Amino acid sequence: MVKVNVDMASSFIRAVLPRLACRHLKIGNNCNGRYLYGCNKRWVSSGSDLVQVEQDDSDNEIVVLKMNVKPVNACTAEFNNAMTKLIKDLDADEQSKGLILTSTLPNVFSAGLQLTALHGKSYDEIKEYFSTFQTMAHTLFTSRLATVAAINGHAIAGGCVIALCCEYRVMAEGKFHNGLNEVIVGIPMPAWVSAYTVYALGTNTAEKVILSGKKHTPREALQVGLVDQVVPPDDLIQVSKNILSDLIKVGDYPRRLSKERLRKELLMFSL
Numbered sequence: 001m002v003k004v005n006v007d008m009a010s011s012f013i014r015a016v017l018p019r020l021a022c023r024h025l026k027i028g029n030n031c032n033g034r035y036l037y038g039c040n041k042r043w044v045s046s047g048s049d050l051v052q053v054e055q056d057d058s059d060n061e062i063v064v065l066k067m068n069v070k071p072v073n074a075c076t077a078e079f080n081n082a083m084t085k086l087i088k089d090l091d092a093d094e095q096s097k098g099l100i101l102t103s104t105l106p107n108v109f110s111a112g113l114q115l116t117a118l119h120g121k122s123y124d125e126i127k128e129y130f131s132t133f134q135t136m137a138h139t140l141f142t143s144r145l146a147t148v149a150a151i152n153g154h155a156i157a158g159g160c161v162i163a164l165c166c167e168y169r170v171m172a173e174g175k176f177h178n179g180l181n182e183v184i185v186g187i188p189m190p191a192w193v194s195a196y197t198v199y200a201l202g203t204n205t206a207e208k209v210i211l212s213g214k215k216h217t218p219r220e221a222l223q224v225g226l227v228d229q230v231v232p233p234d235d236l237i238q239v240s241k242n243i244l245s246d247l248i249k250v251g252d253y254p255r256r257l258s259k260e261r262l263r264k265e266l267l268m269f270s271l
């Protein structure tokens with residue numbers, strides 16, 4: 001399990017964050033959705049039913065993971081752990097080469113951290129919860145698979161982070177937002193999230209995106225590099241599959257090793 005560096009933020013978390021989270025959202029029993037689970041050809045078990053798994057290409061090389069935590073794909077600890085397990089299982093499965101990450105929900109990719117999980121919790125509980133999110137993000141970021149985020153709705157804060165962990169991001173046109181609003185919510189941006197953002201956007205743009213806390217339209221997200229492509233919603237999955245097919249055409253070993261070498265520089269921020 002990746003450990004979260006919470007030293008600098010410990011008093012903040014204890015004293016302020018739960019209050020801010022409460023103020024930001026109506027606290028209620030709002031993450032009690034029903035979960036679906038399906039797979040066309042073979043099962044890759046997450047040990048839970050929070051993520052739909054589809055392997056629908058003829059070679060079983062491409063896997064589609066659909067986040068499925070109603071109503072907004074808030075990243076519960078159970079979801080984070082399920083995602084981590086799934087990605088690790090796929091990494092260990094030599095047949096799998098590429099991963100598309102999307103959502104079952106029509107308008108939301110992910111709303112990020114489950115803010116309600118922070119309310120009324122002890123410091124240790126909050127720390128443990130954060131570490132499940134960081135472990136999931138770290139596992140996705142360092143996966144040997146080629147990864148494409150098919151962003152079919154809002155991708156806010158941690159939802160945007162999940163997309164940034166992927167190699168390529170395609171977003172559907174629509175009245176959606178994509179951004180890192182942590183500073184607005186009241187969360188000082190953790191160094192590892194900043195590092196992932198810098199990796200994807202470059203330092204100067206990452207600083208603007210993080211410090212503004214701005215939520216971008218798909219077109220604005222494209223301009224700042226939060227996404228690589230914006231497409232009509234109906235084309236999202238097919239475009240993502242086409243991109244992934246190109247990515248995995250490259251020899252598996254050189255690709256895998258190059259990705260590892262490129263991304264390992266950032267691990268110092270993550271561990």
Ligand SMILES: CCCCCCCCC/C=C/C(=O)SCCNC(=O)CCNC(=O)[C@H](O)C(C)(C)COP(=O)(O)OP(=O)(O)OC[C@H]1O[C@@H](n2cnc3c(N)ncnc32)[C@H](O)[C@@H]1OP(=O)(O)O
Pocket residue numbers: 004005006009025026027028029030071072074107108110111112113114115116130133154156157158159161181182185187190193
């Ligand atoms: C140092 C160590 C540090 C380590 C810390 C590591 C941090 C890593 C960085 C990550 C930080 C974060 O993710 S912080 C999370 C920030 N996330 C957000 O600010 C997103 C807030 N949500 C939204 O903006 C919107 O809900 C949005 C996603 C666009 C969907 O809008 P909609 O109109 O479709 O839906 P809504 O009506 O708003 O929401 C539907 C219900 O879902 C709930 N809901 C919405 N977002 C939720 C959320 N994130 N968590 C829980 N519940 C949420 C609402 O309260 C509603 O509940 P009911 O009223 O009961 O129905």
